[in-house]
Amino acid sequence: MASHTDLHRLELSPGSGPEIRQRFIAGMGKATAAVTLVTTDGTAGRFGQTVTAMMSVSADPPTLVIGLFRGAPVADAVRTNQCFAVNILSTEDMSVAQNFAGVTDPSTRYKFGPEWKSLRTGSPILPTAAASFDCHAEQFLVAGSHLLIVGRVVDAQASEAATLIYGARSYGFSSPLPFPL
Numbered sequence: 001m002a003s004h005t006d007l008h009r010l011e012l013s014p015g016s017g018p019e020i021r022q023r024f025i026a027g028m029g030k031a032t033a034a035v036t037l038v039t040t041d042g043t044a045g046r047f048g049q050t051v052t053a054m055m056s057v058s059a060d061p062p063t064l065v066i067g068l069f070r071g072a073p074v075a076d077a078v079r080t081n082q083c084f085a086v087n088i089l090s091t092e093d094m095s096v097a098q099n100f101a102g103v104t105d106p107s108t109r110y111k112f113g114p115e116w117k118s119l120r121t122g123s124p125i126l127p128t129a130a131a132s133f134d135c136h137a138e139q140f141l142v143a144g145s146h147l148l149i150v151g152r153v154v155d156a157q158a159s160e161a162a163t164l165i166y167g168a169r170s171y172g173f174s175s176p177l178p179f180p181l
Helices: 018-028 073-081 091-101
Strands: 036-040 047-051 054-059 062-069 083-088 131-143 146-158 164-167 170-173
Touching: 036 062, 036 073, 036 091, 047 062, 047 073, 047 091, 062 073, 062 083, 062 131, 073 083, 073 131, 073 146, 083 146, 091 164, 091 170
Parallel strands: none
Antiparallel strands: 036 047, 036 083, 054 062, 062 146, 083 131, 131 146, 164 170
């Protein structure tokens, strides 16, 4: 495991440069992902951050991975608290997504309201989320500017709500294509 000091150091790999970075960003702009809100609560405090870097790893045992910018307060808080929740936001949660992405009024940014609940770890769960996963943080891996965190899912819930997605630099929702095409 990387030391805490290493988590804030950024080194570019040989062959990396501004032109590759720009092509990478343009290409990743074509990817569409569920909008998730990673939250944590514990001795380091209560934090949350909107992210799209989340993926399922295994159902046996239930495990997922999140990616957090190493400079974000939530990354240090998850390391200290050793737990987090992933809230897959619903289409009605777009204002929450923007708030925790830091694009709202600074006086209301990153605020948790009384509607927030928790499951087993105490990490905040949004009741309107399409799904929520409560996790114990098991492994940490430094990857470029981000910290990848492997989480063992200790509780989960899902609803019928439509999932908020982000792609092509805008929010949306999925709609099935007619089959056959």
